[in-house]
Amino acid sequence: MPVTPLDPKTALIVIDLQKGVPAVALESFGAIVERTVELARAFRQRGLPVVLVNVTGAAPGRTDAGPFTLPTSPDWADLVPELEQQPSDLTITKQRVGAFLGTSLDSDLRERGVTQIVLTGVATGRGVEATARSAHDLGYNITFAVDAMTDRDPDTHRYWVERIFPSIGETGTTGDIIALLNCEARA
Numbered sequence: 097m098p099v100t101p102l103d104p105k106t107a108l109i110v111i112d113l114q115k116g117v118p119a120v121a122l123e124s125f126g127a128i129v130e131r132t133v134e135l136a137r138a139f140r141q142r143g144l145p146v147v148l149v150n151v152t153g154a155a156p157g158r159t160d161a162g163p164f165t166l167p168t169s170p171d172w173a174d175l176v177p178e179l180e181q182q183p184s185d186l187t188i189t190k191q192r193v194g195a196f197l198g199t200s201l202d203s204d205l206r207e208r209g210v211t212q213i214v215l216t217g218v219a220t221g222r223g224v225e226a227t228a229r230s231a232h233d234l235g236y237n238i239t240f241a242v243d244a245m246t247d248r249d250p251d252t253h254r255y256w257v258e259r260i261f262p263s264i265g266e267t268g269t270t271g272d273i274i275a276l277l278n279c280e281a282r283a
Contacts, residue, residue, distance in 0.1 A: 099239055099268030102276050103212035106239075107145035107186075107205055108135055111195060111217025111224050113179060114150045116172025124246045125218070129178050131244035131270040132216045136179060138274045145208055146185045147201065148175050151223070153191035194226030202234055212237035214273055216244035220253040228264060238265030241273055 110132055117125060136146050152173045173189075175181055188199050195201050205213070213236050215224050224245050231238050240261045247253040261267050 099266045099272045099276060102214075102239065102273070102280060103237055104280075105144070105209045106139075106212040106214060106237075107147055107208070107210045108139040108214045108216070109147045109149060109195065109201075109227065110136065110179065111149050111215065111227055111245075112151050112219075113148075113176050113217055114172065115174045115176060116169065117218055128216070128218065128244055128246050129176055131241065133178055133180065134270055135214065135216060135241060135244060135273060136185075138277050139214075140182060140184070142277055142280075144277075145205070145210060146182070147188060147195075147204075148179060148181060148185050149188045149190060149195045149201075149217070149223075149227075150175055151190050192226070193222050194230050195223070196227060196230035196234065205236070210236070212239065214239045214241055216241045218246055220245045220247040220256045221249075222247075225256055225260070228261065232264045239273065240265055240267045241270050242267050243269045 113129055113132060139146050150173050181187070186204055188195055188201050190199050192198050213231055215228055215238065217224055228238055228240070240257070242257045242261070245253070247256070257267060
């Protein structure tokens with residue numbers, strides 16, 4: 097479903113744009129950060145919430161893939177400085193794939209009257225998807241900034257963007273979302 101007007105209380109949620117992520121070989125990481133910065137600036141200009149999410153641990157439990165190995169550099173979980181973190185930004189640190197489970201994200205958004213979220217970040221088929229599923233279950237309207245997210249595998253990214261995300265929200269580009277924000281600022 098293409099992007100329609102945003103709710104008056106929409107939050108930008110940025111998933112795992114942190115220093116340790118480029119180390120896991122995401123070729124398009126720089127472009128994803130640039131587009132997310134554009135969105136964050138637009139949201140901040142309009143006084144809308146910006147939520148910066150980082151991951152510092154892995155969920156418990158066994159998988160066939162074995163334990164999830166986290167980077168070892170001391171600053172791997174730090175948000176990338178290009179995000180220009182502001183005191184007004186909400187910071188959520190998670191130890192799960194999605195940003196809602198085990199964090200205060202839902203209550204923080206509800207406290208601010210948020211009814212819709214715009215999602216960016218990495219990885220499309222992990223952190224972004226898990227956050228979106230929880231948001232959908234919790235009743236939020238969801239917009240995916242599809243050119244501001246990526247995955248290790250381009251086919252995985254394309255699958256989620258083309259096949260799954262349209263069934264739980266709206267999809268559009270950074271430009272589409274900023275154009276909507278600009279229209280609503282003039283109204």
